[in-house]
Amino acid sequence: KNQVEQSPQSLIILEGKNCTLQCNYTVSPFSNLRWYKQDTGRGPVSLTIMTFSENTKSNGRYTATLDADTKQSSLHITASQLSDSASYICVVPYSSASKIIFGSGTRLSIRP
Amino acid sequence: EPEVTQTPSHQVTQMGQEVILRCVPISNHLYFYWYRQILGQKVEFLVSFYNNEISEKSEIFDDQFSVERPDGSNFTLKIRSTKLEDSAMYFCASSEGQGLNSPLHFGNGTRLTVT
Numbered sequence: 001k002n003q004v005e006q007s008p009q010s011l012i013i014l015e016g017k018n019c020t021l022q023c024n025y026t027v028s029p030f031s032n033l034r035w036y037k038q039d040t041g042r043g044p045v046s047l048t049i050m051t052f053s054e055n056t057k058s059n060g061r062y063t064a065t066l067d068a069d070t071k072q073s074s075l076h077i078t079a080s081q082l083s084d085s086a087s088y089i090c091v092v093p094y095s096s097a098s099k100i101i102f103g104s105g106t107r108l109s110i111r112p
Numbered sequence: 113e114p115e116v117t118q119t120p121s122h123q124v125t126q127m128g129q130e131v132i133l134r135c136v137p138i139s140n141h142l143y144f145y146w147y148r149q150i151l152g153q154k155v156e157f158l159v160s161f162y163n164n165e166i167s168e169k170s171e172i173f174d175d176q177f178s179v180e181r182p183d184g185s186n187f188t189l190k191i192r193s194t195k196l197e198d199s200a201m202y203f204c205a206s207s208e209g210q211g212l213n214s215p216l217h218f219g220n221g222t223r224l225t226v227t
Binding site for chain 2: 031041042044051104105
């Protein structure tokens with residue numbers, strides 16, 4: 001069964017600290033994995049897309065990794081800011097762009 | 113940066129009423145989508161639309177739902193007779209290409225509340 005599982009479900013850290021969010025997927029065939037940031041009451045915004053051949057990709061303070069062998073991805077946030085408070089959703093499409101599996105997300109809260 | 117816009121941001125309606133949710137996709141995008149997110153749950157795919165017709169739809173997208181591109185800019189989702197369980201955030205999205213590597217651009221959603 002095609003699934004995307006994320007952990008932790010929620011996370012609270014202090015401003016300035018680093019954190020890592022996890023995503024495990026069982027989607028076949030695999031093409032790419034995307035991380036989205038969703039602020040409360042807003043639509044998801046794409047942070048990064050990881051294709052099969054990519055291991056690491058950075059977007060500012062966000063660094064995503066992908067291990068296609070273990071079917072795991074992580075999103076590392078460096079020097080967190082209050083504006084990083086949001087849900088982070090791991091998304092894996094299969095068969096077509098329409099058939100996309102969304103993870104449940106990690107709710108990240110940054111405390112001053 | 114161009115963005116997908118949705119109106120209204122919040123819609124309250126009574127059970128059994130018809131609602132139309134509106135979206136203006138990014139102008140050079142060719143593929144359009146509707147998703148919904150029930151409070152506290154995952155985002156779910158409803159329907160995709162290309163070349164003025166539905167290309168894919170999910171089990172959720174039953175006969176009560178319809179989509180339309182009435183002109184060159186708008187993309188609408190109609191729910192004919194709303195039910196309590198239709199209460200959710202409805203997100204419109206668009207993409208430049210249909211390929212798996214073409215990222216989706218989401219609007220900020222319409223919160224639909226059915227009473």
